[in-house]
Amino acid sequence: MKIRSLLLGSVAAAGLSTGAFAADLGVLTSLDVCDALGLSGLTISSDTNCLQITGGVKYEFNWGDYETATPLVVTGAGTFNIPAPGGAPGAELDWSSKVEAWIKFVATADSDFGPAKAVIKIKEEQKTVIVDETYVSGPGGGVVFDEAYVSIGDSTVIMAGKKGTIMNKGDDVPLNFLGLFNSEKVDAGVNWDVSLPDGGHVIQIVSDLGNGVSVGAGLENLNDIVPASAGTAVGVISYAGDGIAAHLTVAAGGVLDGTIENWGLHAGFSGTFDIVKFVAAVAADSSGYWNGLASASATFDMFTIAVSAEAVQNNATSGGGNVGLDYGFGGSVSAAVTDGVTINLGGRWYRDAGGANDAYQVAAQLVAAVTETVTLTGEVGLYGNTAGPLSVYYGAAQVAWAPGGGFTSSLKGEVYSNGAYKATFKAAKTFE
Numbered sequence: 001m002k003i004r005s006l007l008l009g010s011v012a013a014a015g016l017s018t019g020a021f022a023a024d025l026g027v028l029t030s031l032d033v034c035d036a037l038g039l040s041g042l043t044i045s046s047d048t049n050c051l052q053i054t055g056g057v058k059y060e061f062n063w064g065d066y067e068t069a070t071p072l073v074v075t076g077a078g079t080f081n082i083p084a085p086g087g088a089p090g091a092e093l094d095w096s097s098k099v100e101a102w103i104k105f106v107a108t109a110d111s112d113f114g115p116a117k118a119v120i121k122i123k124e125e126q127k128t129v130i131v132d133e134t135y136v137s138g139p140g141g142g143v144v145f146d147e148a149y150v151s152i153g154d155s156t157v158i159m160a161g162k163k164g165t166i167m168n169k170g171d172d173v174p175l176n177f178l179g180l181f182n183s184e185k186v187d188a189g190v191n192w193d194v195s196l197p198d199g200g201h202v203i204q205i206v207s208d209l210g211n212g213v214s215v216g217a218g219l220e221n222l223n224d225i226v227p228a229s230a231g232t233a234v235g236v237i238s239y240a241g242d243g244i245a246a247h248l249t250v251a252a253g254g255v256l257d258g259t260i261e262n263w264g265l266h267a268g269f270s271g272t273f274d275i276v277k278f279v280a281a282v283a284a285d286s287s288g289y290w291n292g293l294a295s296a297s298a299t300f301d302m303f304t305i306a307v308s309a310e311a312v313q314n315n316a317t318s319g320g321g322n323v324g325l326d327y328g329f330g331g332s333v334s335a336a337v338t339d340g341v342t343i344n345l346g347g348r349w350y351r352d353a354g355g356a357n358d359a360y361q362v363a364a365q366l367v368a369a370v371t372e373t374v375t376l377t378g379e380v381g382l383y384g385n386t387a388g389p390l391s392v393y394y395g396a397a398q399v400a401w402a403p404g405g406g407f408t409s410s411l412k413g414e415v416y417s418n419g420a421y422k423a424t425f426k427a428a429k430t431f432e
Contacts, residue, residue: 037108037115041432048109055103056406056430060096064414064422067094067131070392072385073359074320074352076193076291076312077185080359082383082392083420087132096138098127102146114154119163121147149202156207162223165198166206166216168236168247171268172281174308175297176332178363181350182312183293190293190310192264192285193318196232196253197221204234212241222256231256243272262286275299287315304334314354322354340369359385375400393417406430 034043034050044051068086071079085092104121123146128138149161172189174180183189197220204218216236224230233255238247246269254261268281277297284290290313297306312319312326319326332346347362363381370376377398384391398412409427414420 033109037110039108050108052106052108052432053103054106054430054432056101056428058098058100058428059426060098061425062422063093063095064420065092065094066414066420066422070390070418072383072390073181073350073357073387074322074355075182075185075350076289076314076319076326077182077191079320080181080185080350083414083416083422085419085421091133093133094131096127096129098125099141100125104147111152113152114157116150116152118150119147119161120145155210156205159202159204159206159218162201163199163204165202165220165234166204166218166236167198167234167249167251167266168238169249169266169268169283171245171247171270171279172266172293173279174293174295174306174310174330175277175279176295176306176308176330176346176348177334177344177365178330178332178346178348178361180293180308180310180328180330180348181359182291182310182326182328183308186291189268190266190281190283190291192266192283192291193289193315194253194262194264194285194287195229196251196262196264196285197224197229198232198234198251200224206236212239214238219255221253227257228259229254229261245270287317289313289315289318302336305332306334307331308348319352319354322352324353326353327351342367355387357385357387359383373401373403375402391417 032045065085066083069081070084102123107118126139126141129136149163151159201223202220206216221232233252249266252260252263264285266283279295282292293310295308308330328350330348344365349360365379379396394416396414400410407429412424414422
């Protein structure tokens, strides 16, 4: 029996038997399968399925003289660069224009095993890059099915098709406001160095065991056209509750041909205890590479103090081919001087053992919410290293506008003492 018919039939029978609810049946008939499944947002329903629709558009434009990057330091994850000018006079300007658009459809129906879903996400990304007033790349793009998979289940969910990974690589963001050099190169955290392709064509299962514990397992990258690297086996266990989050992710690559080519693990912990926060994470792989960090912060009335440290054991291919132990530190002090106004002071330092180079950054930042929708941010700082030696001062200012309705935009300007400069405009809107 259909869920909608069952619900409406039961209510109608109750109302007709007493006469008390007869006048309200016109309102009750608006109850549909989306309500019965507990789904909201932008929805379309049939007798058996609820179709949820979400999407968004992002735009970014950059202009200036900044693309001839200057290497600051070689980290385990690659070279950390800062903007620098380039090109002959009259042909030195750089710019780029990027549009990302996506729309996602999730069709959900009830089943004996829990919600049954079909998910389709359509995405397009176009980016044109001009360096020294010469075309480099773009616009590229083209509409693709970013996700196309089915799933079924409630506390235990089975998924198959084209989608993202179930790997958990969180609980690893340093708490000081500048972050750490190697951490920034791996998108604010730690990571392994070997190639372990994830997502793509997948078969996955995740289960909520209760009390904040969940587990997952899957086969990913099943559509890899290189037989030796096809198939990545993934296992995850996570916990979240009582101010604590922790996880362990393990992955093995190239399993479809019966031989494991590479393996890696990622573990992280984050916790909040009254005024103190902690983060600790480590990633390691079969090449002997490992990357770890630890961070802590404490808030005292208007002040927050944060310290962070990281270490990277490079192999023969990471860190520009340097083998050895790199390490770095960072710290910051933040003061909420008034409601809506915060001052951040911080620095970070990195030691490239293989290149015998120290790199550093110090900065002062002011963040002011001038209205409920407008925020101003100003920053001045210095990048430096011992290899050149190199010293580059910089200043940046940004105005961000968030008037509501899912719309956000910002305009940022940057200038550097080496002659580089850059202006960035962003605008985005999401809907659900």
